[in-house]
Amino acid sequence: VAPPTAAVATATAAALDDQAYRDLVAVAAKIRDQEASRRKRVGELALKSAQLVGEQKGADEDGRATTCDLWAGAVTRAQAEVERLLADVRALQMLDGVLSDIEAASRRNVFEPLLRRLTPHLIDFFGDAKLSFKDQFAVDTLERNGTREPVAALSEGTREQISVLVRLSYAEALADLGQPVPLVLDDPLVYSDDDRMRDILDVLRRATSVPQILVLTCRATAFAPLPANHLTMTPWQAG
Secondary structure (H helix, E strand, O other), X not given: OOOOOHHHHHHHHHOOOHHHHHHHHHHHHHHHHHHXXXXXXXXXXXXXXXXXXXXXXXXXXXXXXXXXXXXXXXXXXXXXXXXXXXXXXXXHHHHHHHHHHHHXXXXXXXXXXXXXXXXXHHHHHHOOEEEEEOHHHOEEEEEEOOEEXXXXXXXXXXXXXXXXXXXHHHHHHHHHOOOOOOEEEEOOOOOOOHHHHHHHHHHHHOOOOOOOEEEEOOOOOOOOOOXXXXXXXXXXXOO
16 A cells, blocks of 8 residues: 555545534534524514505505505694794784884874873863873873772763863864864763863863864853854754
8 A cells, every 4th residue: 555645645634523524514504494494584574564464454444544644744734834824923923013112102192292281181170180091092090189090980070071171182282283173072061060160161261272162062051151153053944
């Protein structure tokens, strides 16, 4: 028998022994088992996926599931509409603030000349008195001698006196602004006593800035002290 060659000796040295071979076979078997297990799991998941798709289609017979995207789009549009409305609200709030400032300025422009004319009349009638106004320029409260009273709670005579003084002061303020207007008093001072009546007539007599004062009344005697052209009604006759 010839001695082994170098190549044979190299191959023999590299060859696996029995134990190493068995270990390698065992690893290969384990890998095959793992691969088979993964394939089985993939098949189970595929079956489960198919089942879920079928269940979804069954549940979607009334169209609820397939409309999710539509509802999502509706929600997005609604959110955009809410943002638009909020922007409108902010714009309206800003406009309201601007209009409130304009209204406040207009009220000052009206009330400052009015109160400048009204205050002396109030002092003449009620002593140390102030009159406050509410919205729409309606009288609100009368403050006199440190006591504030709602105008609605005052006596009929006091209320009608305030009414005449306020309207007279408006006419005087307009005249001061170069916009004179006539003052019309329709059956005024029904509840005023003789002293108050005399005081009111005196105020009207001194209101020289008002271009014309028309007093409509059936009480000619009460207003007789007022210098005026007294007009009477006569039956109309065709010419």
